[in-house]
């Protein structure tokens with residue numbers, strides 16, 4: 001795990017903080033990515049915690065993620081692995097959670113549109129996003145970000161949709177989100 005040390009200024013007091021900037025993560029670092037601690041730097045003077053986002057790849061046996069905050073450019077696919085570009089921290093974290101559960105992120109995006117339709121009639125003014133959260137028993141849990149609510153989707157429902165789905169593999173690694181997933185998904 002290679003990294004270089006860089007210095008950033010504390011946004012609160014201006015003191016220089018040294019941070020480790022990695023070029024590549026592996027699966028041993030997943031917990032620290034998901035709780036964001038790997039991107040955190042604590043100022044030794046005022047104690048303020050700053051999150052530093054930088055370009056870094058994550059390679060696991062099954063998938064490869066390019067974390068490119070703010071760039072959103074396509075990248076080359078890595079042979080034999082699901083390969084995606086993530087241009088925000090929330091996307092990066094969500095893809096890890098999805099792939100660690102062995103779920104299909106394209107289908108997860110499709111189900112989010114289904115959830116949104118099911119919510120019609122409710123006040124969605126504060127709904128900022130829908131994110132995959134976790135699996136509990138036979139349920140796939142989605143967080144309604146901004147509403148402080150969760151929605152549970154039955155695993156059987158997911159499996160039935162999966163059987164009826166045709167997926168198209170992106171020619172290059174892309175951001176797969178609510179705006180792009182439909183290019184790679186259709187129903188039989």
Ligand SMILES: [Zn+2]
Pocket residue numbers: 010011012013014015043044045046047048
């Ligand atoms: Zn400080």
